[in-house]
Amino acid sequence: MAYDDRLSIIKEIEGLRESKVICYLTSVRPNGGAQMAEDAVRVMFDHLLLLPERPVKKLDIFLCSNGGSGVVPWRLVSLFREFAEKIGVLIPYRAYSAATMLALGADEIVMHPFAEMGPIDPTVSNDFNPVDPQTQQRVGISVEDVKAYVGFIKDTVGIRHEDELVKAIEILAQRVHPLALGNVERFISQSRMIARKILLTHMSEETSKHEIDETIETLASKLYFHGHPINRKEALVELGLKVAENVPPALETAIWKLYLEFEKDLKNNEVFDPLAEIFNQAPMPANLQPGQLAIIPPGFNTTIENKLAVIESARQSSTFGIKRRFVVVGAGAQGEPLIRSETLAQGWQHIQAPAPAPSAKPKPKARRGAP
Numbered sequence: 001m002a003y004d005d006r007l008s009i010i011k012e013i014e015g016l017r018e019s020k021v022i023c024y025l026t027s028v029r030p031n032g033g034a035q036m037a038e039d040a041v042r043v044m045f046d047h048l049l050l051l052p053e054r055p056v057k058k059l060d061i062f063l064c065s066n067g068g069s070g071v072v073p074w075r076l077v078s079l080f081r082e083f084a085e086k087i088g089v090l091i092p093y094r095a096y097s098a099a100t101m102l103a104l105g106a107d108e109i110v111m112h113p114f115a116e117m118g119p120i121d122p123t124v125s126n127d128f129n130p131v132d133p134q135t136q137q138r139v140g141i142s143v144e145d146v147k148a149y150v151g152f153i154k155d156t157v158g159i160r161h162e163d164e165l166v167k168a169i170e171i172l173a174q175r176v177h178p179l180a181l182g183n184v185e186r187f188i189s190q191s192r193m194i195a196r197k198i199l200l201t202h203m204s205e206e207t208s209k210h211e212i213d214e215t216i217e218t219l220a221s222k223l224y225f226h227g228h229p230i231n232r233k234e235a236l237v238e239l240g241l242k243v244a245e246n247v248p249p250a251l252e253t254a255i256w257k258l259y260l261e262f263e264k265d266l267k268n269n270e271v272f273d274p275l276a277e278i279f280n281q282a283p284m285p286a287n288l289q290p291g292q293l294a295i296i297p298p299g300f301n302t303t304i305e306n307k308l309a310v311i312e313s314a315r316q317s318s319t320f321g322i323k324r325r326f327v328v329v330g331a332g333a334q335g336e337p338l339i340r341s342e343t344l345a346q347g348w349q350h351i352q353a354p355a356p357a358p359s360a361k362p363k364p365k366a367r368r369g370a371p
Contacts, residue, residue, distance in 0.1 A: 032272030036068030067097025
């Protein structure tokens with residue numbers, strides 16, 4: 001569905017909520033997802049500048065993302081508070097990790113029945129992280145995994161003696177660079193600090209300190225598993241978040257309808273598989289036998305464009321995309337094609353909303369006696 005067609009759904013939600021809506025989605029496509037990144041903050045600022053007034057009475061953020069940079073939620077919530085008296089977050093599907101942090105900054109969270117939030121414990125990646133021998137890529141370190149290892153040694157295994165604990169830490173340090181472990185500690189502190197700052201944009205430290213502390217502790221540590229999905233009942237009852245109750249069916253329907261159109265555009269239901277694209281497009285030998293793997297000649301290539309992020313409102317649509325060429329460079333031991341990826345272009349593109357059609361002017365009445 002094109003941006004022109006999505007406009008009607010955005011405006012429908014604005015009417016139901018008596019708000020202004022800005023959509024922020026990153027791809028959750030299998031094998032082709034994207035993260036919330038700092039370049040989106042500048043684009044979001046441009047959209048906020050297009051609002052009809054400042055501040056607007058209510059700003060709703062239609063949000064779907066698997067997460068990303070931990071500083072982005074704080075930067076965005078700070079901006080939203082500059083442009084709106086009240087902030088709502090509408091979650092149709094996933095709002096994990098950093099996206100959950102962003103939702104914490106809302107005066108009201110509207111979750112669709114299919115919506116999920118998640119824990120806010122970060123996964124840390126830097127130049128000191130261990131390397132996966134299969135992919136040669138840096139392996140992210142879960143903050144809570146490190147804490148769980150120490151807890152396992154002390155509480156489950158029952159090792160309490162100082163010398164034995166030191167040996168257990170030494171074993172960990174042999175597997176993970178000490179500077180990477182130090183980075184984990186910094187990220188623990190940063191994640192909790194940002195969550196607190198975000199909550200304090202609409203809560204009082206004096207009257208709600210216990211509630212804030214409990215929310216942060218639960219989201220950061222007590223759920224134990226970074227992929228734990230938090231449904232709207234759990235978010236409301238167990239976490240005490242400001243989740244809307246008794247959401248009107250018309251609003252739920254409109255939220256889901258809008259998400260489904262973004263889902264098609266971002267191809268969230270399709271696995272990104274460039275190798276399959278090459279097999280689909282490459283010429284197949286005429287005498288290929290059943291079960292025989294086709295040998296694709298080196299040099300064969302295909303170009304694929306992916307949309308990775310969208311920021312969209314009733315005034316403008318901004319899309320981040322990447323265009324890549326996948327080239328066959330040879331064949332593996334089993335005859336499978338080896339491919340190289342080449343980035344041809346990437347960046348944000350912007351489309352202004354179409355101007356409203358001019359209203360028809362009434363025809364002047366003819367004067368009596370006029371020819």
